[in-house]
Amino acid sequence: MTASTQQLPQNSQDQLLTPGEVAAMFRVDPKTVTRWATAGRIGSIRTPGGHRRFRESEVRTMLAELTSDVDTVNGV
Amino acid sequence: MTASTQQLPQNSQDQLLTPGEVAAMFRVDPKTVTRWATAGRIGSIRTPGGHRRFRESEVRTMLAELTSDVDTVNGV
């Protein structure tokens, strides 16, 4: 049995998502998600190869805010 | 009984991880982790059978280094 897989050393409870996954959730192009990461609007984790991974919890939070913030503007 | 489920009294500071576990931490394919080891981007320990093992401390360090979060943990 996979005794080794009994407990993943996943200290972070966040699952990582690929740019394509995030792009599908936001209905945008992966390129756009990359721009968000470049602009610093979303935390990104890079693989040794240079590809980006995003935290599921962070993406969900942003998505929830957008859903809830349809026209709920704070100022105007 | 598999002693794997038990906490052996290792004095350990470097727990060994399997390619699958490292792959899960980076959200990549186990083969990709193998390529990193082949490319020399990550230290690898080979078993007598040829399988690879990675040090948890090293993997954690890489994750921390590659994590470009807005978190101001250490002002590098």
Place this chain on the structure above:
DNA sequence: GAGGACTAGGGTAATTGGGGTG
């Protein structure tokens, strides 16, 4: 000794990154 699960290896397809443009 037997079994299940994972890994190594090579090869090919899909995705991603970066720059420039509409």
Place this chain on the structure above:
DNA sequence: TCTGTCCCAATTACCCTAGTCC
């Protein structure tokens, strides 16, 4: 200002069989 699409190069993902680990 922001997003979508083009190019090309690099990285990653999935296919297979055989061997190893527990």
